[in-house]
Amino acid sequence: MDNLEILEQLNRKYDNYNRNTLPLCAAENVMSDFSKLPLSSSIQEKYIMGGTLDLQIEHNFMESSLLFEYYELLSKLGKELYGADYTDGRTLTGMNALTTLLMSAFKAGDKVLISSSDVGGHGSIPIICKRLGLIYEELPYNYDEFDFDYQKINHIIKSEQLAGIIIGLSDIQYPPEIQQLELQDTILIYDATQTLGLIAFNPKQNPLLSMPIENKIILLGATHKTIPGPSCGLIMAKNLSFAHELDKKINPDYIRNIQMHQILSLIYTLIEFQIYGEDYMKQMVKNTALLTSMLEPHFEILKKGNRFSETHQIHFHIESGELDTFYKNATFHSVTLNKRDKKIYRNSGIRIGTQEITRYGYSTAELSQVANVLSLLKVKQNSTTDKDINSILQKLVQNKTVHYCF
Template sequence: MLSKIEFDIINMLYENDKLTEKELAIKLYKDVEKIKVAKKKLSDKGYLIDSRVSITGEKILKEHEIENAIILAAGMSTRFVPLSFEKPKGLLKVKGQVLIERQILQLREKGIDEIIIVVGYMKEQFKYLIDKFGVILIETKEYEKKNNHSSIYAARKYLKNSIITSSDLYFKENIFQKYAYDAYYTAVYKRGKTAERGIILDEDDRILNTMYGDRCYDIWVTLGYAFFNQRFSNNLIKILDAIYDLPETYNKFWADIQDENLKELYMYAKLCDENVIYEFDSLEELRKFDKKYLVNSESNIMRQVCYMLGAREDEIIDIESLRKIKKTLFRFKFRDCFYICDVAENDNYKISYEGYVYYLCRDIKKKFVRLYKIDKSIKVMGKNDYNIKKDLKQVYEYSKEFIDYHKRALPLCAAENVISKFVNLPLTYGFQERYIMNNTYSFNMEDNFIGCEKLFPFYQKISEICSIMFGARYTDARPFSGMNCIDMIVKTVCKPGDKIMILGKEHGGHASVKPVVERLGLKTFIAPFSVKNLDLKYEELNDMVKREKIQYILLAPSDIIKAFDLEKIDTSSCVLMWDCSQLLGLIAAKLCKNPLDNMDNVIMFAGTHKTFPGPASGLIMTNEKYLHDRMETQINPKYLRHSQMHQKISLLFALIEFEMYGVDYMAHMVHCSNYLGEKLQEAGYDIARVNGQISYTHQIFIRCDENLMNTIYDNAYRCEVTLNKKVKELFNGYGIRIGTQEIARYNWDDNALDIVAKIVKLLSQKNIDIDRVLKLKNKLPEKKLSYTFLDKEINDFWELERY
């Protein structure tokens, strides 16, 4: 009798006798030493000859042959609205292949010819598969009330040594097999908290227990397909015969019934890489995997909705089924507004949901697609622009509750920015003294202070605007600064002993990151970097992450003239924490790539006072619910008691201002960097370039020796010119960093930049003529802020000081 590991080894070697012991260990998630011991036993027993399966070994395999496959395809997939109203999910085309057809081909590739498909919802659409693949269709009429155990029961006469899979799964690799030791369920490892079904395994990967809820944290979970051997099939049919018609059995999955009868229905886990098995619960999840669904889902309903709103498909987001209210309803977000859509004919002019009333939109001419919005007078034909006046009015109403005076000095160093009179407003109203616990998504009065409900709308508005500006599904504005963001994220997302890769200080990384993460008990690795290219070595980085099993990558560039190509980083097995403090304004203006657009497992955060002209505050954004959940209820009040509300509301004002003026401001800022850099190079300075360009950001790198660096810095101090000196490999040893974000905010033209270049040139002289520098400075234009609202637009806010 072979052990489980011995069987798995000959099964794998039968398919590929070139596999090394190390490769077998990786595929089976076992130690190499265990593989070596098992292989020796197999050789001693005559099942292997020089790593090839012998005739005796083949005979053993064929005693465990899988006889057929049953594909479950009866459900409606109600969460997959609106596509599920028109087509069963298993018939969607993903990466160029119909989901169910891809699985049929993979099964056939493994020699499994008898394939049974259990249908129900839109069963007629599956009939073509009979002629195309010779499959057997059987129907269950009870799926809607009895869930997927009714599909198993409908196929009971076919149950033997059977693979059980779902039509809507996508296996990146063919993980089906022709032979199996015993019943099993494919499983993947989920880091963090998960809503999936967790499993506890013994050393042979036999499932000892299953669970849901809070205990499902950093755990193997069942996901993908299952294999029922004859023993399992017989026992399951016997149990279903006894309980099938009981009311308490309704709505159960077959896995629920297994959980209740694990002694008779035990099985093993087939451990798989998480990046091989894909199960799409919603259109939003499919969009991340197949970008085609962002622009064209081939859905008539989506096409009609887009026509009514003058929208592109990728602007229809946050889609969710409202099946608990009515099966034909779904909700979505377009720009800053939520809509409800009903795909069935009705006479309703309003729908109530979560305390809001959605009214039927006017000018709707499509008979079976009716849109509802929280506004009686909405007109949906044509394209809506961002409504600045509406936001100003809302913020004004929020601000009536809090008035006091507070002013902050404006910094002049290159890493900071100036904020406008408009953004300064909330710093004077008395928000600083007030308390609110929790964030937008976890707010409740029970754990809060009376009066905090007046602050809560500001948090909501920040999240709403960040959704528009950055495409962020979850926003957290509670941290005090960019560095505080790092502290909060690492404390809540990571745990002591985890491995984290960081950007080295020598390569422009923030100097505080390493001591902070090491203080919190994380093991650090330095990201591979090319000083020549001023960029990461992406292939080496990805290899190191995989080889060292690094769970997190934290990139916090302080010195950067070109953003990293983050999409080259493989985040399938790790989380990327991206500190975009230096680039936040550029990302908001769409002049720099946003990793939230196309990448998974990303937390983007920033200090909000550099290229983005806001207060010294912090902002965390992610599109991953599991990461959001880790941070949401821990940051405050666990690690942060008072969130400095005056900064948060000032940030909100800055977001609104930037939405109006940010694109022009950022474009001028980058122009200033390149124009000034060219002038400094003409003056004799060694100016760094990347891809032939001086800068894609607000920063300019001057490379020089130590003496010249100190001369420039000392003269700058004496002449009241703010800049930074750098002792880093990134600057070939020594250098000066200049930032143009503030002079761009004053909208200085090229003539002014010519004067700035002359001043910086003079700073290199050992015996500098300070009077000459001062005369040049006096020729500079007035420091008058541009790219902000006019005084007449904010007079109403100033009047609040009278209260």
């Protein structure tokens, strides 16, 4: 078999998988055809050097003045959606953005506080901090409130020489009330990858709007989760003097060539999101509550008091002895979700998300069937159970028309 035949075989295998999957993974989404238009553009082959705040003509490429106008449009969108005075879409992913920022904002030996894996923090953060020579400790957390212990954190800020606070939550049902932080001169880097779409329409969740403008705050995130766009890292700030210092280091120190077609695709996505995003986010949170209420009779839902999740994510605990079986059954039936062993899941649980099925227009009727599938996955599989699950899935996966888009 030659390479072309192998490629065709792989493509058929993936297309079949994607067509027949029930997408409940909280970390993925689907792009519209409109957002995909720039991905085959010749703009991907062009170069621009320098930062996003000012065009540097000297030693730049001939087309740089044309490309810089796209930077300006992205900055306009960042201002309108997030209140940002600095918007940079040059990094490729959320973690690429975070790594670039840590290298630009801190030096080896600086002390930082980070969100730990047990509370839903991204597992790469301590690894990157260690590699960069940063001294890190975990942020104090209140497990009953599903949020950080701001009183303890503010005490640390006042009593120690703390360079920064890094919050990046992969598992998040309740957006943190970070406006309670009394930062002083401490840098806050808030990786809001999972909730970046929600933050666009909720100023209380946006540290650029809910915290003092003089604070050194970076709001960043990957743009392919609740923002249904390409894989980009979006970096935003309100404090321009702080942003200038970072921008000078990001380029030319850590980024040279960029993926301009990805940035253009992100621009398309954000223009579309400006128009349809608020309705999409409202329906997504509504779907989260609906699906949670349908799952409660069958699962031990993890929540704050009587409050359902306020994001796209639903977390539920499954005993460790049953977890592998549940996950194996989900994999067998192509139901995408995440197995978790973090403390916020009582060390054994499942994370699902409603962002992609909401994009497909799922509402009460479909969600009821999703709940049925998940409850059946708990049952020890036999031919009858498999048949019941497949019957439901065949109907659900036929409904994959993208909504909330041009």
